Amino acid sequence: MDLDLALVRAFLTTAGTLHFGRAAEELNTSQQALSKRIARLESLLAVRLFERAGGVRLSEAGERFLPAAREALAAGERAVAAVSGTGSVVRIDTWGHLYAPMRTVAQAARALGPVRLEPGPGRDWPSVAQALLRGDTDLGLGRVHPLPDGCDAGLTQRLVRLEPVDALVGPSHPLAGADALRPADLRDSVLWCPAELTRLDFLRRFADHFALPRRQDGPNLGLDHLVQHLRDDAGCFTLFPADAPLPDHAGLRAIPLVEPTPLYAWSLAWRESARHPQLDALLRGFTETGRSRRWLDYAPRRDWLPDTDHAKLAGRTYDP
Template sequence: MDLDLTLVRAFVATAGTLHFGRAAEELNTSQQVVSKRVARLEEVLGARLFERHGGVRLSEAGERFLPAAREVLTAGERAVATVTGAGPVVRIDTWGHLYAPMRTVAEAVRALGAVRWEPGPGRDWPSVAQALLRGDTDLGFGRVHPLPDGRDAGLTQRLVRLEPVDVVVGPSHPLAAADVLRPADLRDSVLVCPAELDRLDFLRRFADAFGITRRHDGPNLGLDHLAQHLRTAPEGFTVFPADVPLPDHLGLRSIPLVEPTPLYAWSLAWRESSRHPLLAALLRGFAESGRTRRWLEYRPQRDWLPDTDHPKLTGRQTPGR
């Protein structure tokens, strides 16, 4: 059976919008044309892909067909690129945006040459995991943690960086003059979270591990909002990966944490059944950056990682010394 990519594209657009009219706008054609193309694809496949009663929704056959249909379109785009010389496209969704994940990705991709990157802003790891499983993106980058009910089954991850974490306080915090701090020193302070705490696995585990019971969270309104809150909250603090640039006009202090030093684990994730052709080269880029910049140093007697991050240490690259 030969699949017409025009028909498959109409199906994928409709599946993404669950609306023939909006799919037509996306494809720059008419609703009638999209409807006909989907109907023709259903005829070719011998299966109904959408239920059309009381609105448009995917049928069971449509749910099964959608991931493979997305892969077909992606493969078609890559095939065209090999002939036109346009260069391959890599779709990568990141999360944990206040921690600037793309600064780490940028270090690893320099050696890949003429590659077209399409970064996407993921809401959090669960949403990026779903995008990977659906085939909406090729790679995910951020802090990966186990998802309930096996929702991450079929996904593979590679630890690429362990970044030391600093404590960030405003100028009026009682500990603002310290040169270094221990996590235990923060027990009488208030952990200010940049989003709802149930979405911040690392911060929640950090607070639980070091007995920090006073916590303040809320909607993610951006780095400037968080910085302003810290500046006006004498007892407030947050923790940030050490190399993240912070606003320098508000007098915030970034203080190293020791005894132990918490580490933030950055990982690359992908769907094992749909490896991007450039994945191996990208992993080599991360490994080289890790050796050069000592990204994967971990000493149990010195550092702290959440228990759920320990399995990621197996097979990690040995850092350069």
């Protein structure tokens, strides 16, 4: 049978709202016309996709159909964009929000030409990986690290930026007056981790590699909360990208780390089997920006990267 993508779109919109009236409004059609489309699709598939008793919900068959329907509609949209030259929107989810990932996207966007970006927030890398595999987004930007049980199988990644990180301390910290610090100088301080440490792969690997035994984690309640915590606790420090902005009223010290300088690896990730037609143009934009701003500078004797990031260096798009 031929699958009508208009019917698939009607199903996905209804599945997203679980309300025929709201779904009809989104599709700019009548509720009666929407109901007929859903009924037609159910007839073609010979299954019931929604249970309508006591409210609208997906049936078991509807739950099974949902991810494949998303892929089918996304593939159809990519096919149209590939031949129409319309420059379809690229959905990009970012994570690591305290480190302001949109700085990197915004700088690269100037070189992207006709590519239109639709940014969205991701909770963390595992959640963005799942969104990429489901087809809920086209691209991810953040720090990519290995996921357990092969949960990232089928995803491709490219390193786009290596950013030095500073030690961020409050004004009363014993080391606040230093011009520079070695990671080993921080062993008597407490590494503050603004989320569960198991979710913060970079901070965990930094603390393990440089034998920093004193660690404390807590909820990620935003940048202002992080700033206040460092102000209130003179024994705490955290790591923060050297180019990331802090609030004007922060009153904190960002001290460069040397011998070695830790680097935070920003990568793009996508599903190769669902490659967006604008992806090549987008990658060229990141490459041009990275070359001009020396985003991929790395010297082994000067810098430190977690072991899991070393393999990405082979795929750098230029040699600085």
